[in-house]
Amino acid sequence: MAAPGYPGEMDDDARDPAPGRSGTGRGLGFLLVAVSGVCFGLLPIFNRQAAALGLRLPTFLAVRFLVAGGALWLWLLLRGIRFALTPAQIAGFVGMGALYVVESGFYFASSRRIPVALTALLLYLYPAMVALWEVLAGRHRLAGRDLIALLASLLGTALAVGAPGRGTDVLGLVMGLATAFGYTAYILLGARLQKGVPSLVASAWIMSSAGLMYLILALGSHQWEPALALRAWKPLLGLAVVGTLLPIPLLLAGMARVGAARASVVSTLEPLAACLFGALFLREILLPWQWVGAALILGAVILLSVERRPDEPLAER
Template identity: 35%
Template sequence: MTTTVSAPAAVSTSQARSARRGTVLVLVSAAGFGMSAVFAKQAYAAGFNVPTMLAGRFALAAVLLWAVVAWRRAPLPRGRALAVSVGLGAVGYALQAGFYFGALARIDASLTALLLYAYPALVTVLAIALRRERPDRRRLAALACSAAGMLLMLGAGGVGGSVATGGVLLALGAAVAYALYLTVSAGLPAGLDIFAVTAVVCTSAAVSLAATGLATGSLHAPHQVSGWLWIVLLAVVSTVIPIAGMFVGVRDVGASAAAILSCAEPAVTVATTALVFGERLSPAQALGGLAVLASVAVLQLRRRVVAAPAATAAEVSCDVPSPAAGDEHVRETPRTPRRRGGAAHWGLRPLRPGGVGSRPVGAGRTVRVERPVTRGGAHPGPETDRGPRHRRGAGG
């Protein structure tokens, strides 16, 4: 007896496996980034200060990423792309990390993580200001939800005092710096390899932070040698592994789903810091944090606008939003169906010149996908051996 498996069933099974794998990898990435707060606070307790910790973290992460680049034989950015990548690391990512981990030294990690997640709304504001996106009702609703959540978190008790106020300002500064970082990185060419770009970014950040620490005399060895263990964990568990997990996972689940799954990051931060340090959010802060995370989900809602079919050709708008705040419409028209094995298969032809790659969904139908942004670098470029190409978005 022989068993015959139809091609659509085999494709469906393969897609289901890829979706499960991608979901796991994105959640692993979010968990790795979310645990960085615990590692940082443990490093502080071992005698590290912020400049020394960050310089060590980025230096070790850069070494590991360059090893990955050499193993994959990935092409390096050149010319303007290289200059932008160096600037993103030396200025943008160094500032964002300095603000974020500086805030961790002053206020609870759970509040810091939730305040950082104001950056998707800030990216939306920047995109609207730069006329890259239009302020439709969905985006405005997400901005209102994020603003209400921020007011709840900042208006709740537990954030008074000069030290706490400074921590809140640093956390908000990290959100602003990251929004600017993502907005600038959106201008990088789509074909860049994510590991190569991230290696350049981490190297530039390490050099910038080390030079700043030497100039200010703030670099010093920790009081406890065991403190270096937390730096290794920061570099491996909270930098390299999350970048790789997000890069691979987003090819399987898509940019929109990956962005929503990434909201597990602050949840991991809240849970781990509560378990290790006993930190607790007040009910109002927790409600505000949920509102901020809900705004991220609202920004990723997919909208499918299907026009009425005409006699000759029907136009379909397939939207897959970027992890930042908004989707770009790609106008496509179906070609004349061709008979294959007695069944008509529709192909979609892009009207926009210079179209990008697509990923199959179902049998014979394709939709556009946009590239996500990882916390460790710029937008991922296309994988050379397999997987779809990703269109760059506004970030977030």
């Protein structure tokens, strides 16, 4: 990531494919979404590597978003993509950038304090939160499948977090939960603002806004560390390219082939990849009941995805 990894919604043509879509095209689509999810799973690993080098979050995330946003603007320029936005749309995307600053800050701060797999799992509560908001707002009736998914998310979270005790980083857990709340707000706002706007255009505005806000924050708090950022160039490059720029076209291309509903199921590889990478690189192993909690949370995501409308966008990390 999600911060999570990056913002954006799917283009108008990235909807559930027509029945005639070839099996080869669907297979490629599933592969592209899967690779995108694995890339997202590496985000907290790059974060931990940067933290080990002493790089603080404001500089870390300012560089990430500025590099990614600049690369997107360059891509749009080279492709000759022009899309005029109204002042209201621009203000809305800047607002989404501010939301993304808060959400991504919680995500990366949490993953520096608690196991990276747990942070990734807590983020994946957002589909249940979005569904609950739709019910409370009267835009969706609570069906049996919704209720099962919501209960599974709650039980899964309780199992994944476990009983707080000595050594439990409560602040890390709270920030992980705050990430899911922040991403839910981001998704709900983006669903309104990004209609009719190409995904890469929206992403370029949001990322650039977030990058500038982090730069201002870093300068204002005396945490702008360009010299240290140069020494931490490896995790920064991995974050900007592998964890941000590479998944954008992969996810969008995959969704165009298989549709948002199927892609949302495949994207659950992200927290599983975070679990695997946490074990391989950080020696963080989930306990048995935490694996059960993970299965319940991801099962809830799949249940909610089955009911996704063909034209409903899939959030990107």
